[in-house]
Amino acid sequence: MSSPDVGELEETYLVNAFRSGWIAPLGPDVDAFEREVADRVGVTHAAALSSGTAALHLGLLCLGVKPGDVVVTSTLTFAATANAITYTGARPHFVDSELETGNMDPDLLERALGELRMAGEDVAAVVPVDLLGKAADYTRIEPIADAYGVPVFADAAEALGASHAGKQAGAFGAASAISFNGNKIMTTSGGGMLLTDDADLARRVRYLATQARQPAVHYEHTEIGYNYRLSNLLAAVGRAQLTRLDGMMARRRATRDRYRALFATVDGVEIFGGADDRDDNCWLTSVVVDAEVTGWSAADLSAALAADDIESRPLWKPMHLQPVFAGAQSTLNGNAQRLFETGVTLPSGSALSDADVAFVIAALERFACAHE
Numbered sequence: 001m002s003s004p005d006v007g008e009l010e011e012t013y014l015v016n017a018f019r020s021g022w023i024a025p026l027g028p029d030v031d032a033f034e035r036e037v038a039d040r041v042g043v044t045h046a047a048a049l050s051s052g053t054a055a056l057h058l059g060l061l062c063l064g065v066k067p068g069d070v071v072v073t074s075t076l077t078f079a080a081t082a083n084a085i086t087y088t089g090a091r092p093h094f095v096d097s098e099l100e101t102g103n104m105d106p107d108l109l110e111r112a113l114g115e116l117r118m119a120g121e122d123v124a125a126v127v128p129v130d131l132l133g134k135a136a137d138y139t140r141i142e143p144i145a146d147a148y149g150v151p152v153f154a155d156a157a158e159a160l161g162a163s164h165a166g167k168q169a170g171a172f173g174a175a176s177a178i179s180f181n182g183n184k185i186m187t188t189s190g191g192g193m194l195l196t197d198d199a200d201l202a203r204r205v206r207y208l209a210t211q212a213r214q215p216a217v218h219y220e221h222t223e224i225g226y227n228y229r230l231s232n233l234l235a236a237v238g239r240a241q242l243t244r245l246d247g248m249m250a251r252r253r254a255t256r257d258r259y260r261a262l263f264a265t266v267d268g269v270e271i272f273g274g275a276d277d278r279d280d281n282c283w284l285t286s287v288v289v290d291a292e293v294t295g296w297s298a299a300d301l302s303a304a305l306a307a308d309d310i311e312s313r314p315l316w317k318p319m320h321l322q323p324v325f326a327g328a329q330s331t332l333n334g335n336a337q338r339l340f341e342t343g344v345t346l347p348s349g350s351a352l353s354d355a356d357v358a359f360v361i362a363a364l365e366r367f368a369c370a371h372e
């Protein structure tokens with residue numbers, strides 16, 4: 001669906017880093033990669049880390065999230081968001097989605113914050129998720145969180161290159177986390193970054209990510225730290241990928257446009273995310289199926305693709321429906337569950353060849369024709 005799109009350029013950067021002798025989780029490629037991503041997103045500080053999950057974990061810790069707190073987040077997300085909240089000892093409170101984008105519904109967020117305050121809970125952060133490369137509605141979310149005095153920490157893991165209201169995803173809130181996992185819009189094979197305009201927060205993230213070492217030759221420790229830094233070799237791969245980010249987004253957008261053209265003629269199927277995707281990075285393209293109109297379901301479509309050896313998947317299974325979070329509180333409107341039941345994510349990667357895309361389109365056409 002979204003396999004790594006790497007080639008000679010990445011190889012050259014990687015080999016050069018290797019030959020430079022900087023094989024450690026520190027080095028000139030890490031420093032340069034941090035500067036380049038910060039410049040691209042429009043923030044002043046970036047800390048390269050071993051994963052997006054590590055960025056979420058340290059960001060939450062540095063915003064002061066502690067055991068017993070509540071962190072309000074989107075229910076429609078990948079488990080890493082909720083897992084990182086749990087690592088801090090806080091409890092996630094899940095908020096449901098806007099139907100069109102799957103992103104956190106600002107009205108429900110407001111209701112959740114009001115009810116949590118009435119219940120006397122300490123809400124330590126709001127973590128909106130930029131689902132599948134579309135930024136959440138920060139224009140509404142930030143003032144709502146502000147009114148409750150709660151910092152926003154954006155999970156922009158899927159959204160590098162996307163924007164909202166003229167600002168890049170990753171530049172909203174007090175800080176944000178992005179991911180360079182193998183399936184993301186660009187990859188370091190594994191990695192992530194914490195982005196912020198807050199110099200103290202960035203410094204503290206770096207300190208905690210390197211085992212909380214005090215500046216003493218014998219390594220003095222006054223706090224528990226983590227080993228969460230990104231390797232210099234992987235940062236080199238990331239630098240090569242970043243030079244290609246716009247091209248890789250354009251490629252994904254072109255594939256989405258092909259799906260959009262195809263499904264324009266099929267009643268009851270819509271491209272997920274709404275009509276206006278100019279600000280999306282088009283990381284993954286999904287369709288939403290109204291089985292009452294089509295006469296077939298999202299699962300039927302997936303099964304037909306699987307028969308042609310084509311990968312597809314439902315949207316994320318909402319966190320409030322996951323057995324591991326069965327005890328968590330949530331503020332729901334049913335949209336995330338509906339999207340989970342009616343959505344199918346299609347092959348979207350920028351490494352797909354023209355022939356690959358044509359193969360998928362042909363399979364979809366056969367399916368649509370057979371069910372007219």
Ligand SMILES: *Cc1c(COP(=O)(O)O)cnc(C)c1O
Pocket residue numbers: 051052053054077078080081129155157158178179180181190191192
């Ligand atoms: C991928 C992802 C993460 C985790 O990033 P890793 O680099 O894989 O740890 C977190 N949140 C969301 C929404 C993601 O899609």
